[in-house]
Amino acid sequence: MDPIVHDLRLSETISPFGVGAIVDVRGESLIAPDTSWWNRKLAPEISCDRLVARLGGGVLRQPPAHAGRAAKETASLLYWRFPEWRFCEQCTKLSKLTGKNRGRWVNKCDCGGMLVPMRYVAICEKGSHIQDIPWFMWAHRGNDSEVTESVRHCRSYKELKFVRSTGYGEGLASLRVLCTGCGRKRPISDLVGKDSLQRDGIRCDGRQPWEEENSGGDPCEHQLQAVQRGATGNYIAERLSALDIPEERPESEEKKDQIRSHVYFEKVVADNGGPQAEMVAEWIAQELDVTKEQVLALAAGDGSDDAPLLELKDGEWAAFLKKLEGGRDHSGGDFIVDGWKVRTDAGWPPALTSRLVAVGQVRRVREVRALKGFRRHNAEAELICADLGPDRKRKPVYPAVEMFGEGIFLRFDEERIARWEDLPEVRARAQILVGRREASAWAHRLDVPEPRFIALHTLAHLLIRRLAFASGYSSASLQERIYANSQRPDRTAGILIYTAAGDAQGTLGGLVRLGEPDRILPLLSAALSDADVCSNDPVCIESDRQGSSQLNLSACHGCALVSETSCETANRLLDRQLVLGGGNVPGLLDDVLDQLRQTTAA
Known part of the structure; x- marks a missing residue:
């Protein structure tokens, strides 16, 4: 199958469709993996020393881009399908992408209907992780009387359906996941309640969707919460920007250098706050158009080590x-x-x-x-x-x-x-x-x-x-x-x-x-x-x-x-x-x- 072809503005690859963001393209829901998945040869390096220093080191790279129509070898960005659970808009059957179909553009059910991504995903409250809701597990859990032994031991993994029950009104209670194998039917309203996923025994995987299941990360102990996949809180980007300008020293820093290089400054340091230091500091202050307190503070070391970090x-x-x-x-x-x-x-x-x-x-x-x-x-x-x-x-x-x-x-x-x-x-x-x-x-x-x-x-x-x-x-x-x-x-x-x-x-x-x-x-x-x-x-x-x-x-x-x-x-x-x-x-x-x-x- 052909890959998905979709154009983004270059600035959109930073926000709102940057690393970790969910993007809807041609009926599919995609998520952008981190930069370790990029082809570095197609991502040119950008120079900005001031911004790199603020980030604590690293490399700035522009996302792969192209002009004109896309070809097979055209530079492009990789996106991962998420969520993997989808339902057919014709027969309402739920299905999950298997390993052999993850990299293929398959968006049709066996019945010929189009597949639609499930609207709810699970998000970690503190760890910033996101994952699919295990719909089969969730549909067969709960505390009501319908959870019989036959429901608990149901193995009809491919018999789930996403149905609407008009008898329950127009809210979330009318949307239900039905297992045709055991007859279990559970409303979506049970999903969005506080601590609902935790009560059903669903835990955070501690990873992002594009990471391997055994990626070696620490287990996540934070709770999951069911949210709509398009909610704005699912992705809060942290961006930094800097103007590419000649780095000039602020006036206060230049004044400090002038004070330190003054011929009499060592006398102020040597006297260590004595009467001679007061007098000499007054001379330096008048000559350099600063205050006496600035000279004395710098001599005591207050102005060198404790100065606020420059933004x-x-x-x-x-x-x-x-x-x-x-x-x-x-x-x-x-x-x-x-x-x-x-x-x-x-x-x-x-x-x-x-x-x-x-x-x-x-x-x-x-x-x-x-x-x-x-x-x-x-x-x-x-x-x-x-x-x-x-x-x-x-x-x-x-x-x-x-x-x-x-x-x-x-x-x-x-x-x-x-x-x-x-x-x-x-x-x-x-x-x-x-x-x-x-x-x-x-x-x-x-x-x-x-x-x-x-x-x-x-x-x-x-x-x-x-x-x-x-x-x-x-x-x-x-x-x-x-x-x-x-x-x-x-x-x-x-x-x-x-x-x-x-x-x-x-x-x-x-x-x-x-x-x-x-x-x-x-x-x-x-x-x-x-x-x-x-x-x-x-x-x-x-x-x-x-x-x-x-x-x-x-x-x-x-x-x-x-x-x-x-x-x-x-x-x-x-x-x-x-x-x-x-x-x-x-x-x-x-x-x-x-x-x-x-x-x-x-």
């Missing part, structure tokens, strides 16, 4: 700041940014130009996205690596794609944002989301919703919605990257809106041209004006509990939400009040629209 965004922020200072960028490569400062005399509201200090037109940027692994059932389950190969001495292979695009980078004034977020009303508003994030079992994976992050994140969404009208790109084609953190040595306050495509070597400039001085300020003003009134107001603007797990405040589909693929936090941690103000909460840009209206009226 991917730390190096990106430092690289953007260097590009903004350089003006017109005449360099080559995959990171080209023209930077310019915002003039306060440009005729636009001072409330806007005093807060937005610099803009970068990102003419070319390369982004690399990698799949680290996946979880099943919930975000607290065990992380399954994208490479489950038996050879542990070999470097793990992570699926990755590289994308080239363009964008707009906005840097905001740190001093003004710091003053604004210190206001009690602002901190109280943000604390609502902080508390909900801490109370959630999975939301700890999201960024800490401090005031600057919520405000700049919401502004990024408003700008994406406006850029979709002016740039030629749909909002789903635009991505955000938020740089907003006050808890790190180098505080960040900026946003990057960019577009990137995995099947094109760049874009056409429709977005980057909007970063010009006479275009970006009107677009920002228009974005704020769009969000000033929501179609769901006054309910939306007065709300403090919207979105998934109530992790949005005043933000809904009518004003601030965009495509979830465009957002770093899947449309969470948003609030219009912290941007435009509302009630007794002063917004970061709450007086911009008032100044615009006064100018227009004049």
